[in-house]
Amino acid sequence: MEVLEAIRRRRAVRDYLPNSVPVATLRQLITAASWAPSAMNQQPWHFTVVTERAMLDDISVRSKAWLLKTASDMSSSDHFRDMLRDPHFHLFYGAPALVVISTPVSAQWSVEDCSLAAQNLMLAAVDLHLGSCWIGFAQGWLNTPEGRECLGLSASSCVVAPITIGYPRSEAPLVSRKAPIVTWIGVLPSAESGPPGSSNSPPSHP
Ligand SMILES: Cc1cc2nc3c(=O)[nH]c(=O)nc-3n(C[C@H](O)[C@H](O)[C@H](O)COP(=O)(O)O)c2cc1C
Structure with a gap:
């Protein structure tokens, strides 16, 4: 699958089949994540894979209670409050696996690095016919x-990206995007120019 196609096809999946994901497949996702760029190639990520149902349920219950108690911006809206109070609302939507990307070091850029690893993981999931969703909640x-x-995890760790992984039960809806706000600075290349070496590009030096 082409990268651009995977980018287009990735959706936040919120409905999963109970089928577990083979460990080899989970390893493939983690390998893809670890090919992400990172500042000074520090690779400050740690992957925790939770497949134990009781623990997934426990994290969901405790996270919902924590959000209601702390009344953050998200959970203070009526919509989210009702959702979080609903005992049938599972934060992980029945996904059989949760990959938590955390960083053991609070170095500059480690959150950015982990977020890039998260995006790689979610795109690789598309290629492997899996669904994913970053669960900020x-x-x-x-x-x-x-x-x-x-x-x-150690007391100094920072959890950056909890990501559900599983086989989608249904196709996730396409969520529209705003038109990107772009400021162009400089001369725009013509439509005919292409990558170096293509027939449209200027001749390269011998
Ligand atoms: C940092 C972050 C936190 C998110 N948290 C949640 C969440 O807690 N629950 C959820 O269902 N989706 C969550 N999402 C998914 C977004 O809602 C989703 O990506 C967005 O609506 C666009 O939809 P799409 O991914 O299908 O294009 C989160 C996404 C990101 C990047």
């Missing part, structure tokens, strides 16, 4: 001492 509680302990 789980970040708050997972970054508490209890949350870190539950995942076996």
Whole structure:
């Protein structure tokens, strides 16, 4: 699959089949994630893979309670409050696996690095016919001492991206995008120019 196609096809999947994801497939996703660029090639990411159903349920319950208690921006809207109060609302939508990308070091750019790894992982999931969704709602509680302990992370760790992984039960709806706001500075290349070496590009030096 072409990268551009994977980018277009990736959706936040919120409905999963209960089928578990083979460990070899999870490893493929993590390998793809680890090919992300990182500042000074520090690769400051740590992957925690949770497939234990009881723990997924527990994280969901505790994260919802934490959001309601702390009343962050998201959970203070009526819509989200109702959702979080609903005992049937599972934060992970029944996904059989959660990959939590965290960083053990709070170095400059480690959050950016982990986010790039997260995007690689979600795009690789498309290629492997898997669905994914970054669950920001789980970040708050997972970054508490209890949350870190539950995942076996050190006290200095920062949880950046909890990502559900599983086989989609149904096709996720296409969510529209705003037209990108772009400022062009400089002379725009003509439509005919292409990558170096293509017939339209200027001759290269011998
Ligand atoms: C940082 C971040 C946090 C998110 N948190 C949640 C979440 O807690 N629950 C959820 O269902 N989706 C969450 N999403 C998914 C977004 O809602 C989704 O990407 C967006 O609506 C666009 O839809 P699309 O990914 O299908 O194009 C999150 C996405 C990002 C990048």
